[in-house]
Amino acid sequence: MNWEIVLVLLTLLAMLASFAYERIPAELTALLGLSFLLVTGILDTQDALDAFSNAAPITIGAMFIISAALEKSGAIQSIARKLQSFPNAQVTLVLPLLILVVAAISAFINNTPVVVVFLPVVLSLAKQLDIPASKLLIPLSFASIFGGTCTLVGTSTNIVISSVAESHSLPAFSLFELAWVGIPLLVAGTLYLLLVGYRMLPHRETISSILSEEQRREYIIEAFLSEGSPIEDKCLASLPNFQRSGLRVLEVIRHGIALDSDPNNVPLQTGDRILIAASPRTLAQGDPLSSLMEQCGMEQITSAAGGFVEVALRSETHLAGNTPDGLNFFQRYRLTPVAIHRNGRNLNENVAQTQLKGGDILLLLGSNEAIAKLRGEPDFVVIDETPIESPASSRNRLLTLLAIAAMIVVSAAGLLPIAGAAIVAAAFLLITGCLATQDAYRSIQWPILFLIFAMLGVGKALETSGTSDLVATTLVHATQSFVAEAWRPLALLAGIYLITTILTEILSNNAAAVLMATLAIGAAQNLGVDPRPFLVAVAVAASASFATPIGYQTNTYVYGIGGYRFADFLKIGIPLNALAFLLAMLVIPQVWSF
Structure with missing residues (x-):
């Protein structure tokens, strides 16, 4: 030898x-x-x-x-x-x-x-x-x-x-x-x-089937931190009233970029956009919710019905190797990754900083409109909904066969x-x-x-x-x-x-x-x-x-x-x-x- x-x-x-x-x-x-x-x-x-x-x-x-x-x-x-x-x-x-x-x-x-x-x-x-x-x-x-x-x-x-x-x-x-x-x-x-x-x-x-019907339904609120807000330079985690409100902070967006820190512990600045999820029960409170937003100096921009969707990342995706934060995921898809399932394990900590791999299963939260648009994205397969048949012409089908x-x-x-x-x-x-x-x-x-x-x-x-x-x-x-x-x-x-x-x-x-x-x-x-x-x-x-x-x-x-x-x-x-x-x-x- x-x-x-x-x-x-x-x-x-x-x-x-x-x-x-x-x-x-x-x-x-x-x-x-x-x-x-x-x-x-x-x-x-x-x-x-x-x-x-x-x-x-x-x-x-x-x-x-x-x-x-x-x-x-x-x-x-x-x-x-x-x-x-x-x-x-x-x-x-x-x-x-x-x-x-x-x-x-x-x-x-x-x-x-x-x-x-x-x-x-x-x-x-x-x-x-x-x-x-x-x-x-x-x-x-x-x-x-x-x-x-x-x-x-x-x-x-x-x-x-x-x-x-x-x-x-x-x-x-x-x-x-x-x-x-x-x-x-x-x-x-x-x-x-x-x-x-x-x-x-x-x-x-x-992943999504373990959620109750109530848990599946969410409302996505996008709020703007007004000038002179009393919570400027403060973190939402330090506000007892906000923590007890039943609202969940998904992302803080500054200058068009989602911050990679824990959104609950980010010192807020004037002009920040805060993405918040609220359950139907929380939203039904109505006035208390509006009052809380007003106290915090937040101005609601949009509110849309939404929920969770489970998607598979295609093996040939160009997104592999990037993190959701690196991709500016919310700005791109108007959806927020809540958990990633990979190799039999649920990854629900530091999801935004986790490198994506082909074959990953993502649990995303967003509006119904954003979920509908995701169906047309070539990098994802929406797996908890019945697919819509392709609108391709019968000519293309015949020629392909x-x-x-x-x-x-x-x-x-x-x-x-x-x-x-x-x-x-x-x-x-x-x-x-x-x-x-x-x-x-x-x-x-x-x-x-x-x-x-x-x-x-x-x-x-x-x-x-x-x-x-x-x-x-x-x-x-x-x-x-x-x-x-x-x-x-x-x-x-x-x-x-x-x-x-x-x-x-x-x-x-x-x-x-x-x-x-x-x-x-x-x-x-x-x-x-x-x-x-x-x-x-x-x-x-x-x-x-x-x-x-x-x-x-x-x-x-x-x-x-x-x-x-x-x-x-x-x-x-x-x-x-x-x-x-x-x-x-x-x-x-x-x-x-x-």
Whole structure:
């Protein structure tokens, strides 16, 4: 083992630790690892640049655009709303329909927007069926994962692994090749959720559902501190009458900027605007409230009926990394963040100074008008209201569906590789006006693309340094030492699958896919067998992430919204992971011989 291999292994371990602890974004970790390998000379600059010419990220970017066009067209919303139209619907009917419909759509477009569109509908369905939303949200996420394992374009990991295969002069996956494993997993997973999983799903409440109807309703008052006010240079926290009034100070705005201090402890100045929330009961006091405002030298500017709204922050949002104060949140949206739900925890202290992350669930307080306007904001998904169907024209809907159908047919027939077909379909949707150019740019999840680019470079370093060959040889040697010759390919297949599963549950699935695809090819070649079944195993294992809420993006979404705990995913997901493993071990050797 030379110094280069040692340094690559240490770099890889440091990256894995950083991925797991999430102190910095995954794509930044990957880029730092790539940069270190470049600086030390382990990775040649030209080899790193070759990673940026890889077809996989380009294909995934095109698929993001196609997915956004389908979402904009209203086609997914129309299908989702039909699930609510069943008279006297029962869970036994709705749940299998939900799983199959979501899986079918997720097989052909990125599954994150599918889950985002279905979220409000599922929450509405839960109310209609009089069950907690937590009984339907994990099945929603898992259904999208089932669908993603059925086709090449169902998830970005499949495209990445296919591209890694091509870079090693192996055939790419065909469009429906993975369906040999994906469809049995869909059937078995659906039966598991219906017969076993549903009973284990917990009764959990969303953030806003724990509020009573009285607590949900608020009136938002905006007041102006007049010149000569008796409370100038004083804090509202020091005024007993104000503290007993039942009013809640949300923000103090000075010179058009919300102050980042506790609004109750800010010494007030003439001209300050104070945003106050009052319950209907407090507002009903009428004269005492007006009298208090007058005593404080506050002049009421506006008063509007409002309340709380629960929203999810989209994963691709440009707001990530900023704080509500840094964004001047109230001035921008006329809403005040009251709490943030993240990774199973409610963050309700120093909310204004908390850095936002994609997938965060925000509890916002504001007027009804501001809540209505928020629905049109591309960075948020309003999750406690039934969505309004997109006003997109039937022309756009038809053209979008035709573009997707043409992409599938052309790719399946072998007329164009999936990369070319996806680029042509995306260009067609842009030129026909089905999706605006700026919406296309916004739809691309750049962090995922940069993560893949960087990890492809790291994968190249594994090969050129000899690290990949060393690890592959070690795996093969372990297999040869403990397993009879006839069973060695299957044992190695099981080992590759299980390692990929573990890495996927704690890291980014795309990072795990790149690393394990490279190692799987090396291990298969060292054992003297066809790498194809091992690449299929990596593809399935990198997508079939059910045991943690952090292994897959859709799990992260429903984690916060459903009020789940980490243990809920372990309890329901580990048996499903085991089921997926058994299916893969049974099916893969039968379809792809060693």
